[in-house]
Amino acid sequence: MIITAGINALAFPTLGFIVAKIQIVYIGHPYNEEWIEERNTLLYYFIVICFVLGGISGSEKAMFGITGENLTFNVRRDLLRGILFKQVQWFDREDRAPGILTNVLSEDVSSLNGMTTETVSTLVEAFLGLLLGLLISMVISWRMALLTVAVSPVMLIGVAAMSRLQWGNKRGRTKEDQNSSTVDDYEKSNALLSDVIINYRTVIGFGQSNVDAVVNKFQIFLEEPSKKKVRNAHIGGFFFGYSNCARMLFLGIVFYIGS
Numbered sequence: 001m002i003i004t005a006g007i008n009a010l011a012f013p014t015l016g017f018i019v020a021k022i023q024i025v026y027i028g029h030p031y032n033e034e035w036i037e038e039r040n041t042l043l044y045y046f047i048v049i050c051f052v053l054g055g056i057s058g059s060e061k062a063m064f065g066i067t068g069e070n071l072t073f074n075v076r077r078d079l080l081r082g083i084l085f086k087q088v089q090w091f092d093r094e095d096r097a098p099g100i101l102t103n104v105l106s107e108d109v110s111s112l113n114g115m116t117t118e119t120v121s122t123l124v125e126a127f128l129g130l131l132l133g134l135l136i137s138m139v140i141s142w143r144m145a146l147l148t149v150a151v152s153p154v155m156l157i158g159v160a161a162m163s164r165l166q167w168g169n170k171r172g173r174t175k176e177d178q179n180s181s182t183v184d185d186y187e188k189s190n191a192l193l194s195d196v197i198i199n200y201r202t203v204i205g206f207g208q209s210n211v212d213a214v215v216n217k218f219q220i221f222l223e224e225p226s227k228k229k230v231r232n233a234h235i236g237g238f239f240f241g242y243s244n245c246a247r248m249l250f251l252g253i254v255f256y257i258g259s
Contacts, residue, residue, distance in 0.1 A: 013132040072112060
């Protein structure tokens with residue numbers, strides 16, 4: 001996977017270089033036999049890189065899927081074995097209710113796919129792609145390359161903010177919550193939900209007033225994370241608009257400086 005990620009990273013800057021060369025040939029050269037030969041040669045290179053990139057990308061994604069499924073299979077099996085050998089009092093804690101444990105086995109384990117092998121591949125692609133892109137741009141025009149790097153923070157701020165909003169607060173926990181023994185509001189609601197479903201005969205047996213009380217308590221557990229999501233939606237909308245605006249602004253500055 002690392003090898004295919006490296007090839008993918010090298011392919012994109014090379015593809016961009018060939019596209020730029022094709023545009024230069026179409027714009028700056030007169031129509032003659034040499035122009036046709038040079039055009040055809042660049043197009044052949046373009047086609048070869050497209051086929052190589054398609055095959056490498058497909059192989060990389062296939063290996064991601066196989067490795068991720070093997071990982072989640074082994075983790076779920078070992079986690080279930082560990083749960084079955086726990087003492088009975090281990091299940092008495094609020095954060096170890098059946099609903100929370102099944103959520104860990106079904107959803108949390110699946111998130112390991114993107115947190116392990118694919119993360120390494122993304123880092124390799126980003127680093128090698130950036131390195132080769134800078135080398136090509138430095139060879140062609142080092143002044144333009146330096147100016148592009150200088151104005152790139154305009155775009156990176158929006159990207160970093162969006163990444164922080166999407167991935168910086170996993171499962172609704174803040175850093176303070178992760179360092180404390182308290183559980184997240186969604187875990188409380190999941191624990192209540194699992195207890196209600198398991199003991200639904202008892203809950204219904206106490207009458208409608210008891211059902212209403214349980215529903216109200218479940219609603220209270222959902223209110224706080226709902227407010228957080230609404231607040232983050234406004235912040236995320238602002239930074240999403242900024243990131244799109246910044247990308248266009250970055251391209252405008254670069255093309256203005258280049259011209």
